Amino acid sequence: MNQEEQQFLENYNAEQYWKPSVTADIAVFAIQREAGATYRLDPKKKLCLLLIKRGAPPFKDCWALPGGFLRETETMTECAARELYEETGAEATVLRHIGVFSGLKRDPRTRVISNAFLSVLSEEKLENMKIAAGDDAAYAGWFEIQFTQGKKGEYLLTLQHDDIKIYSSMKKIKNKYGMTEFKILKNGGFAFDHAEIIASAITHLRYETKHFELIFDFLPEKFTLSDLQEIEERVSGKTLLASNYRRKAENFLTQTGEMTNGFGHRPARLFTRKK
Amino acid sequence: MNQEEQQFLENYNAEQYWKPSVTADIAVFAIQREAGATYRLDPKKKLCLLLIKRGAPPFKDCWALPGGFLRETETMTECAARELYEETGAEATVLRHIGVFSGLKRDPRTRVISNAFLSVLSEEKLENMKIAAGDDAAYAGWFEIQFTQGKKGEYLLTLQHDDIKIYSSMKKIKNKYGMTEFKILKNGGFAFDHAEIIASAITHLRYETKHFELIFDFLPEKFTLSDLQEIEERVSGKTLLASNYRRKAENFLTQTGEMTNGFGHRPARLFTRKK
DNA sequence: TAAATAGTGTCTCTAAGACAATATCTC
DNA sequence: GAGATATTGTCTTAGAGACACTATTTA
Numbered sequence: 001m002n003q004e005e006q007q008f009l010e011n012y013n014a015e016q017y018w019k020p021s022v023t024a025d026i027a028v029f030a031i032q033r034e035a036g037a038t039y040r041l042d043p044k045k046k047l048c049l050l051l052i053k054r055g056a057p058p059f060k061d062c063w064a065l066p067g068g069f070l071r072e073t074e075t076m077t078e079c080a081a082r083e084l085y086e087e088t089g090a091e092a093t094v095l096r097h098i099g100v101f102s103g104l105k106r107d108p109r110t111r112v113i114s115n116a117f118l119s120v121l122s123e124e125k126l127e128n129m130k131i132a133a134g135d136d137a138a139y140a141g142w143f144e145i146q147f148t149q150g151k152k153g154e155y156l157l158t159l160q161h162d163d164i165k166i167y168s169s170m171k172k173i174k175n176k177y178g179m180t181e182f183k184i185l186k187n188g189g190f191a192f193d194h195a196e197i198i199a200s201a202i203t204h205l206r207y208e209t210k211h212f213e214l215i216f217d218f219l220p221e222k223f224t225l226s227d228l229q230e231i232e233e234r235v236s237g238k239t240l241l242a243s244n245y246r247r248k249a250e251n252f253l254t255q256t257g258e259m260t261n262g263f264g265h266r267p268a269r270l271f272t273r274k275k
Numbered sequence: 276m277n278q279e280e281q282q283f284l285e286n287y288n289a290e291q292y293w294k295p296s297v298t299a300d301i302a303v304f305a306i307q308r309e310a311g312a313t314y315r316l317d318p319k320k321k322l323c324l325l326l327i328k329r330g331a332p333p334f335k336d337c338w339a340l341p342g343g344f345l346r347e348t349e350t351m352t353e354c355a356a357r358e359l360y361e362e363t364g365a366e367a368t369v370l371r372h373i374g375v376f377s378g379l380k381r382d383p384r385t386r387v388i389s390n391a392f393l394s395v396l397s398e399e400k401l402e403n404m405k406i407a408a409g410d411d412a413a414y415a416g417w418f419e420i421q422f423t424q425g426k427k428g429e430y431l432l433t434l435q436h437d438d439i440k441i442y443s444s445m446k447k448i449k450n451k452y453g454m455t456e457f458k459i460l461k462n463g464g465f466a467f468d469h470a471e472i473i474a475s476a477i478t479h480l481r482y483e484t485k486h487f488e489l490i491f492d493f494l495p496e497k498f499t500l501s502d503l504q505e506i507e508e509r510v511s512g513k514t515l516l517a518s519n520y521r522r523k524a525e526n527f528l529t530q531t532g533e534m535t536n537g538f539g540h541r542p543a544r545l546f547t548r549k550k
Numbered sequence: 551t552a553a554a555t556a557g558t559g560t561c562t563c564t565a566a567g568a569c570a571a572t573a574t575c576t577c
Numbered sequence: 578g579a580g581a582t583a584t585t586g587t588c589t590t591a592g593a594g595a596c597a598c599t600a601t602t603t604a
Contacts, residue, residue: 018347019294022388039603040554072293072386076377077452095452099372100390102351111347113297113388115375177352177370226555243558244594265555266601314576315581501582518585519567540582541574 020102020111024080025067025194027098027201028090030121031218031231032142040264042226047234048142049159049198051166052087055139058108059191063159063166065198066140067114080117088140090129092119094217096208098200106193116197118204120217147202148237154185157195168195202235209235212252216273222256224268225249295377295386299355300342300469302373302476303365305396306493306506307417315539317501322509323417324434324473326441327362330414333383334466338434338441340473341415342389355392363415365404367394369492371483373475381468391472393479395492422477423512429460432470443470477510484510487527491548497531499543500524 028050037043051063066087070079081092098116106112121129143159143166150156150169159166166189170182182199190198209215209232218231229245253271260268303325312318326338341362345354356367373391381387396404418434418441425431425444434441441464445457457474465473484490484507493506504520528546535543 017296017344019296020345020347021292021294022297042555069292070295070377070388072295073379075379076375076388077450077454081452092452095454097374097454100351100375102345104348104350113345113351175352177356177367179352179370179372224556241595242556243596246557248593261602263555264553264603266557268556317582499583516568517583518569521584523566536575538582539576539580541584543583 020113021107022070022076023067023112023114024070024076024083024117025065025101025114025197026080026084026092026095026117026119027065027198028084028088028092028119028121029145029202029205029218029235030126030142031123031234032126032144033123038264042263045230045234046144047231049145050088051141051143051159051161053139053141054191062191063143063189063194064191065116065194076115077117080115080119084119088129090121090125093122093125094214095119096204096214098197098204101193101197103193114192114197116201118201118214120205120214122218122220124220145198145202146237147199155182155199157199159198166190168199170195170199206236212249222258222270222272224260224270225253226268228253228271295388296382297345297351298342298387298389299345299351299358299392300340300376300389300472301355301359301367301370301392301394302340302473303359303363303367303394303396304420304477304480304493304510305401305417306398306509307401307419308398313539317538320505320509321419322506324420325363326416326418326434326436328414328416329466337466338418338464338469339466340391340469351390352392355390355394359394363404365396365400368397368400369489370394371479371489373472373479376468376472378468389467389472391476393476393489395480395489397493397495399495420473420477421512422474430457430474432474434473441465443474445470445474481511487524497533497545497547499535499545500528501543503528503546 030048031045032048033043034046035043050066052066054060054062054064066084068079068083068086070076074082077095077097080095084090084092096118098118101114101116104111106114141161143161146158148156153171155170155172157168157170168184168188168190169186170184173181173183175181182196184193184195187195205214215228215231215235219227225246226242228249229240229242232245233239252274254274256270256272258270260270305323306320307323308318309321310318325341327341329335329337329339341359343358345351349357351372352370355370359365359367371393373393376389376391379386381389416436418436421433423431428446430445430447432443432445443459443463443465444461445459448456448458450456457471459468459470462470480489490503490506490510494502500521501517503524504515504517507520508514527549529549531545531547533545535545
């Protein structure tokens with residue numbers, strides 16, 4: 001750096017310009033087992049998303065994604081990982097940047113630019129984590145998530161946890177510049193524009209698992225083809241033919257030589273992610 | 276909004292938290308014709324990117340993407356469109372969000388979070404635009420862009436405009452959380468981390484044109500299949516077999532019934548983008 | 551042996567890559 | 578007619594979807 005640059009920097013006053021607040025919000029997904037399994041019947045799985053009940057205004061008592069303000073000492077990605085850890089006790093193994101949400105009125109407190117991230121937790125991590133309550137978080141919970149398309153083409157997002165049901169109806173639009181966005185038509189219980197963020201996140205997640213990315217992060221080191229397929233089915237919301245899915249999946253897998261056992265049906269081979 | 280929320284908002288002080296500066300940077304691509312055409316020989320095309328020579332520190336005399344600070348009254352996307360217009364006189368027809376760049380030291384002045392966008396200008400728009408100089412922009416120019424992979428797997432970015440040549444060597448890495456990023460190994464003339472942003476932008480552009488998105492924005496309303504194919508070739512950096520490309524492309528095209536004429540070779544059908 | 555899940559094989563259809571061959575314009 | 582580009586057709590291969598069938602465990 002030469003003298004001119006040095007001098008410039010010393011005289012530079014960053015406070016002269018307006019600045020927005022910047023946050024990271026994280027959509028954390030995990031697969032959980034449903035009850036009702038027997039020695040013979042395997043447990044069904046469900047796709048879940050972590051939400052936090054807001055204990056303070058704005059949107060008090062609404063449900064929000066974990067997240068918080070960017071600090072001076074961290075990148076956006078580090079911020080996402082830190083906030084996730086602080087609010088849930090879970091250390092993120094994977095993160096993906098989903099998009100930026102910068103609507104003028106999305107937070108009534110002040111102008112907030114939110115960088116949305118996506119993360120996936122394995123069942124193993126799920127069991128070890130404590131769901132911690134942050135300073136303005138009253139309660140956190142895992143909600144079974146459903147994201148489907150209605151008859152008129154609208155998108156329906158439904159999150160359910162025991163008797164708590166949160167929903168939103170959205171449409172997919174292209175904005176003035178051809179960018180695809182979800183727009184909320186009805187909002188039942190989500191804080192801020194988080195329904196839109198969640199819709200973007202699951203769309204992104206579906207794309208990745210379809211291409212055998214992120215899907216292994218739901219699973220332990222060793223797993224069966226049925227495990228893998230059921231996750232793909234829960235994420236995509238579609239049922240698949242086992243023989244065809246097997247054929248595709250095997251390109252991404254290595255056999256361990258081990259088998260499952262102890263169930264009231266044929267044992268299955270255990271696989272690992274290839275290389 | 277109830278009384279509790281109302282009261283909360285009145286007491287809320289946004290100034291108590293640290294905030295970063297937020298900018299939009301835009302990678303604008305266009306196709307330009309090369310000289311050397313005759314009645315018989317059609318002009319070759321080249322893919323170009325708009326860069327601005329910085330007239331003030333930091334990175335004085337280096338080349339940067341057009342961009343600037345987010346204002347209170349606009350979204351990130353609106354900011355990108357405005358900055359593009361102010362610095363080039365071009366009204367964006369399309370924009371795509373590429374990613375967020377939030378490294379701690381990416382701007383020596385102060386902490387700056389940059390939201391990167393991608394845009395495409397048609398040859399028509401290109402001819403009508405004046406390249407305007409902004410307050411800290413000394414000069415702007417269209418650079419022929421090349422982005423290739425070297426023998427050791429490294430990525431080479433070369434931008435050329437007359438006798439000005441800017442380059443960077445990068446590697447593609449997965450960060451701690453599995454996110455794909457470009458990391459600069461050598462930097463010859465780019466300001467900030469803009470080489471990384473450009474690498475991300477062209478990677479994104481290649482993905483889109485391959486799927487017949489954004490590619491039509493390079494072209495006028497009516498165009499030939501050869502026009503379309505040559506753009507795909509310049510963007511992707513690969514040559515394609517005309518018969519095969521035609522087969523794929525026709526799914527996205529409508530015939531106009533019109534033909535080109537006046538060239539020293541067989542006339543071609545003019546197509547439009549389907550619906 | 552019934553219930554439940556695991557795994558194999560095969561037929562069809564579509565899409566993509568390679569490439570040969572033909573068509574049509576201007577000078 | 579030569580040069581240049583446009584257009585059509587065909588052969589082959591890879592992959593996906595549908596579906597029939599076989600295998601292996603436990604109470």
